[in-house]
Amino acid sequence: MTSQPDGNLARNTAAHPETDQKIGRSILLNGVTKTYGNFRAVDSLDLSIPEGELVTLLGPSGSGKSTTLMMIAGFTTPDDGEIWVGDRQVTQLPAHRRGIGVVFQQYALFPHMTVAENVAFPLQMRGMGRSDCQDRVRRVLDLVELPQLADRYPTELSGGQQQRVAFARAIVFDPPVLLLDEPLGALDKKLRETLQLEIKLLHARLGLTMIYVTHDQGEALAISDRVAVMNHGKLEQIGKPDTLYEEPNSRFVADFIGDANFLRGVITERGERTAKLRLRDGATVDVLVGDTVSEGSEIEVMLRPERVGLVSDDISGASESANRIEGELTDVSYIGESSKLQIGIGDGMSLTARVQNQGRKVAEYRIGQKLAVSWDVNDGIVFPVADYDGGGT
Numbered sequence: 402m403t404s405q406p407d408g409n410l411a412r413n414t415a416a417h418p419e420t421d422q423k424i425g426r427s428i429l430l431n432g433v434t435k436t437y438g439n440f441r442a443v444d445s446l447d448l449s450i451p452e453g454e455l456v457t458l459l460g461p462s463g464s465g466k467s468t469t470l471m472m473i474a475g476f477t478t479p480d481d482g483e484i485w486v487g488d489r490q491v492t493q494l495p496a497h498r499r500g501i502g503v504v505f506q507q508y509a510l511f512p513h514m515t516v517a518e519n520v521a522f523p524l525q526m527r528g529m530g531r532s533d534c535q536d537r538v539r540r541v542l543d544l545v546e547l548p549q550l551a552d553r554y555p556t557e558l559s560g561g562q563q564q565r566v567a568f569a570r571a572i573v574f575d576p577p578v579l580l581l582d583e584p585l586g587a588l589d590k591k592l593r594e595t596l597q598l599e600i601k602l603l604h605a606r607l608g609l610t611m612i613y614v615t616h617d618q619g620e621a622l623a624i625s626d627r628v629a630v631m632n633h634g635k636l637e638q639i640g641k642p643d644t645l646y647e648e649p650n651s652r653f654v655a656d657f658i659g660d661a662n663f664l665r666g667v668i669t670e671r672g673e674r675t676a677k678l679r680l681r682d683g684a685t686v687d688v689l690v691g692d693t694v695s696e697g698s699e700i701e702v703m704l705r706p707e708r709v710g711l712v713s714d715d716i717s718g719a720s721e722s723a724n725r726i727e728g729e730l731t732d733v734s735y736i737g738e739s740s741k742l743q744i745g746i747g748d749g750m751s752l753t754a755r756v757q758n759q760g761r762k763v764a765e766y767r768i769g770q771k772l773a774v775s776w777d778v779n780d781g782i783v784f785p786v787a788d789y790d791g792g793g794t
Contacts, residue, residue, distance in 0.1 A: 433482035682747030
């Protein structure tokens with residue numbers, strides 16, 4: 402598997418003009434519900450995915466994302482609601498009649514078959530002639546850069562190669578929809594990131610509608626046209642990755658997508674657009690508020706760590722800023738290109754600041770060091786305290 406983002410995969414896909422045809426179909430779920438005993442795994446889910454889009458279902462364990470995928474695939478039947486693929490309702494249709502490709506985390510390759518035989522299997526089940534079958538297998542193995550491994554068995558392949566074979570087998574019959582259930586979960590971080598890019602490139606090239614399930618927020622943000630965040634069987638929010646990160650519509654989404662700071666306090670004074678928020682330690686900061694927030698309201702303001710800046714190591718010389726809080730450095734985590742600084746600001750509260758490691762060594766930060774942090778009032782997002790229920794189980 403190539404580790405170069407602009408490497409062989411892009412060149413190989415470009416060598417196959419027949420893959421330019423966009424064959425994706427739209428997916429529509431209307432009021433889809435699935436229960437197991439007293440547990441409602443999916444709760445009246447409405448979801449619309451246009452043809453050719455790559456949408457990731459993201460959520461914690463128990464959020465309903467895998468159950469949703471299995472119902473679209475036809476491996477699980479909903480108790481209520483409708484599932485449409487293009488202009489065809491498939492709610493009660495068995496899996497083998499839906500024409501949908503599926504890739505699982507455990508690739509389920511046949512150990513007694515070679516790579517070529519594994520990839521050919523779906524075509525043989527559809528009655529394709531031997532010559533056409535061989536041509537199709539050869540083309541798809543070229544697409545995933547495995548033609549030289551056609552005669553090997555799964556046990557002779559690396560994890561990344563097995564993933565490619567599973568992907569090839571899932572797309573060899575030109576399905577309009579491809580479902581991927583945590584297909585990279587068993588791989589190491591570097592290989593996983595390489596494959597994320599290659600899946601994204603293949604999606605753009607093939608024009609399939611793809612639904613991708615993961616609990617990895619970074620993976621979802623990296624590959625998706627849109628991300629659907631699920632919680633307790635319901636859809637919390639769906640949108641482009643940057644929208645979910647920058648404009649979460651709930652405390653759950655803000656907390657689940659990326660890193661976040663939350664400062665809780667009470668509104669003591671409000672103006673037309675901003676209000677004064679008194680924190681538990683008595684400090685006051687400015688926040689942007691909507692019409693529903695009134696004086697006396699208890700709220701939380703969310704701040705992304707990269708939006709929290711260090712004013713100065715010497716707080717006495719700190720410059721004025723929109724919001725400024727003094728604190729004490731309690732922890733430093735080195736994460737390569739940046740460091741995370743944990744800063745205690747009183748009454749058990751803390752802020753995490755992410756700073757770039759440019760021209761500064763982590764060793765220069767000292768636990769117990771006095772720091773002042775600041776952020777722009779426009780970078781804080783306000784949520785009512787009652788908005789958060791803790792997420793899935």
